[in-house]
Amino acid sequence: MVLTVTATTQKAGMPDVADPSRVAPKDARELSKLFFEQLEVLEEGTEEYSYARSTLIEMNMTLVRFAAGRFRSRNPEEMEDIVQVGMIGLIKAIDRFELSRQTEFTSFAIPYIVGEIKRFFRDTTWAVHVPRRLQEARGQLARATEELGSRLGRTPTDKELSELMSLPEDEVREARLAANGYNSSSLDATINSSQDGETVLQDFIGAEDEAFELVEDFHALAPLIAELDDRDRQIIHLRFVEELTQAQIGARLGVSQMHVSRLLSRCLARLREELLASD
Template sequence: MVAITTVKAETGTTELPEVADPSKVAPRDARELSRQFFDRLATLEEGTPEYQYARNTLIEMNMSLVRYAAGRFRSRGPEEMEDIVQVGMIGLIKAIDRFELSREVEFTSFAVPYIVGEIKRFFRDTSWAVHVPRRLQEARVQLARATEELGSRLGRTPTVKELAELMCLSEEEVVEARLASNGYTSASLDAAIATGEDGESVLADFIGADDAALELVEDFHALAPLIADLGERDRQIIHWRFVEELTQAQIGERLGVSQMHVSRLLSRTLKRLREGMLTTR
């Protein structure tokens, strides 16, 4: 159980729940607490200590969403996974800054597409297997020096934020520089790997394939807020057609309209959802 108390803002009119360790809040509890924090956040002035506390707590409470989204990329190795999580955090922060309770959508459904999208954008924009830009070559050298300096000073591995402050770069640029520093090491797909009992395989034997079920989960998360934005009648038609699997004629009988009219309504709604999904991607 995470300890939660209440602390009043300086104005005396806004009360904020104080969570002892936001990162340890269970996902189920985080959903309810997040609604309270978003409700308070909307009434606070940006830049105030109370606003920063509410925003930072939301970030820490919902870090499990980043770990969930990053899990699908676990095959890339522990070192690169750290970069993926850092990029996913950027997506989480963007989702928090843009979320509104008036959307009447769970924050988890709203945030996951932002997080996954940021990770995909990271891979798309930073594919340097053939060529590494000069600015990243220079940043790689600067990153190595900053990591060594901070590591000696702090006695631990520095965070991306600490490196960014020392290097006078954005956190995104530090993440890019880190990936560039890893880009100079490659392995052949024909490289031999010992499998035990004198057995041997090649690296290519361990290359997996995309799991279609994971793509489906991502699509569900992207589709949920789009369906929530539909009118009540359109949502009901979608439910009848694809959940209860009624025919258009049966739907028409329930609505008191013709099958042709149901077909037009359904086509219009599906077109809207399809365009929304393409925009999200």
């Protein structure tokens, strides 16, 4: 550990730590007491106060890495995010710690750090949003299933789980269903690899929805239909919206079915021609 003295730290009565992030945990505990003593007497917003606070944060980063290590198995790819979230807990602990508590800062800070990390997992790792009570019930359900499974030597029933969890059976079933939303798989996830290439998940569950093409056609037809005269628009509406037969349309308009057929064919031919020309 390297300590130096600068005008700022000398004035505030604090040691100047050259690289706070490399201070050993044992030394950090002793130095933290000195810096907390200064935080209590320094005015917030001053250069000395900012130095003491930032040094405390850097010196105690090992607490964050220690706490984050407990969650390494949850998702190793998120370790950087977990550490960043843990830092928020550390900062909250530093801002709220008081020496008068007669408690080690380490014991005070760990619950803050772990709490922030757990909140991160609770709020951000569900693939599908479910109510908070079901998120919490998922963990309880997993523990109860493991306990009863080892005790009974088989998969426990919903009734057995509800008795152990002190929850109604319908809530146990709801929690089991909600647990399916915890993880998700990418549509590009590889299912099988061979010489012919890779088979991905979307090859099995994906399908082309023809309705999308209809939506596009409707949008393209709308301005063309608007250009028709009132009678032609009425015929189109009666045939394709009200789904009347040509005979019913003729009776409604007072013309023959044959005349309706000619008018309808002419309208459709015009719309088809204009639609193809716009592509």
